[in-house]
Amino acid sequence: MLQPPPAAPGMPEDEIDTPALVLDLDAFEANLDRMAGFLTNSPVKLRAHAKTHKSPVIARLQIARGAIGQCVQKVAEAEALAWGGIPDILVSNQVVGAAKLARLAALQGISKVAVCVDDAVQVGALEQAAAAAGTRLTVLIEIDCGASRCGVQPGPAAVELAKVIAASPHLIFGGLQSYHGSAQHKRGPEERAAAIGHAAEVTRRTVEQLAQQGLGCAIVGGGGTGTFENEVASGVYTEIQAGSYAFMDADYARNEQPPPFRQSLFVLATVMSRAIPGVAVVDAGHKAVAIDSGLPLVHGRPGLHYVGASDEHGKLLVEDGAAPPLGEKLRLVPGHCDPTVDRYDWYVGVRKGRVECLWPITARGGMG
DSSP states (O other), X not given: OOOOOSOOTTOBGGGSOSSEEXXXXXXXXXXXXXXXXXXXXXXXXXXXXXXXXXOHHHHHHHHHTTOOEEEXXXXXXHHHHHHTTOOEEEEEEEOOSHHHXXXXXXXXXXXEEEEEESSHHHHHHHHHHHHHHTOOEEEEXXXXXXXXXXXXXXXXXXXXXXXXXXXXXXXXEEXXXXXXXXXXXXXXXXXXXXXXXXXXHHHHHHHHHXXXXXXXXXXXXXXXXXXXXXXXXXXXXXXXXXXXXXXXXXXXXXXXXXXXXXXXXXXXXXXXXXXXXXXXXXXXXXXXXXXXXXXXXXXXXXXXXXXXXXXXXXXXXXXXXXXXXXXXXXXXXXXXXXXXXXXXXXXXXXXXXXXXEEEEOTTTTOOO
């Protein structure tokens, strides 16, 4: 159930009900502009990843700055964006199950939709769903470019799968999905460059082998916030699928050379207890902020350290002279922005200390 918003336009930031997901609009817009500027004179286009923001509002802001469309990971996310007017959507993931495939094919009536496969069984199921809907679906082959998660092996195996797609009456072979997710947070720039160098080379060879069979790749997609400069420089990719760049998080900040974007996303929390000397407790624990990539940081308060979480509590260690009073509002930098966003129904957009806008997180909790 959609919860009522924790704030109203014009309200001072320190009156926002907590925990709340706060978006610093100046930093957020600067991030969108920086990515758009980086790609302005490049043949590579941005297909921003909506698994991060889950919002047609933000998708529209990215498209207004030149993004050609959006990526999602789930059919439910694709539905939320399509119903929100986003015209070009790639499910950069495999979709399995007749019900989900029927929903995906139905979206083709209101949006241009594509999806990924890594197995001929998936191709057959997609063909049936598209035929039943009386439509054609664009299908990309995901190759394993080094992440060892999903993806057919690059080279001949990918070529054979492309032939199956191309021979299907209701499917269109659209190209390759080559995303190296684990490379995004390799701490050293040399490690990231080496990982993407390998990914780009196996992708290039696969594109060449497909061309030898008369199969062109309209899309070669991949790249993320931690490596997008490497993919663009490779000359192999046509689309970059960065998502976190709009918000950033503490884990990206741990890279030796963090991505060139500002922290714009925060969880606003209230100091709710000072009963123990040297400790402060805020109302933001496991249910308010994701800790799968580490604990959050306390923004702008070097004497406060978030050291532990329980369901509804976040424990802060307090250095001498840094003790926050009861009721003080603190900005927390989440360790991982994507699953943190998924805990909330609303973005509270703040500029210069006041609430400017409220945006619903439309695809929150999209599990299917």
